[in-house]
Amino acid sequence: MAAYAIKAEVADAGAASLSFDAQKTMYGGRRIAAGDRIFVFASENEGGAGLVAAGVVASARAVPRTPGLARQTPRVSIRVTQLVPARRRLGRAELRPFAHWSDGRPETELNFKFYRQATNKIVGLSDLAAAFLERHL
Numbered sequence: 001m002a003a004y005a006i007k008a009e010v011a012d013a014g015a016a017s018l019s020f021d022a023q024k025t026m027y028g029g030r031r032i033a034a035g036d037r038i039f040v041f042a043s044e045n046e047g048g049a050g051l052v053a054a055g056v057v058a059s060a061r062a063v064p065r066t067p068g069l070a071r072q073t074p075r076v077s078i079r080v081t082q083l084v085p086a087r088r089r090l091g092r093a094e095l096r097p098f099a100h101w102s103d104g105r106p107e108t109e110l111n112f113k114f115y116r117q118a119t120n121k122i123v124g125l126s127d128l129a130a131a132f133l134e135r136h137l
Helices: 108-116 127-134
Strands: 003-008 018-026 037-042 052-062 075-084 122-125
Touching: 003 018, 003 052, 003 127, 037 075, 037 108, 037 127, 052 127, 108 122
Parallel strands: 003 037, 018 122
Antiparallel strands: 003 122, 018 075, 037 052, 052 075
């Protein structure tokens, strides 16, 4: 089972399931599929606080490309269920110090993938980063 993370606007972090429509994908995020583990970050760009929960991808559907546009970031719509809330805070402030991009630390991977470009997105995670995030649940 692969692990992914999404940074997006989260209207209700305590909901039983969450839906995210037409989300950008980067760093392998377009390979997300039903059954994958996903960590949900409430985007600070929309007033969120970083990691809020983890769950299982219930469904994933690629969004068709728009005809006539030369460069398009792949987008995916997903639904997440079986949510487990985060117990420890983890957001931009906690990850900002980890900016030595080649140090191999899971915190650095998350900072690079989410905050180097601050756009909301779905990203693929290494096993090390997924294990690090599990410790926050």
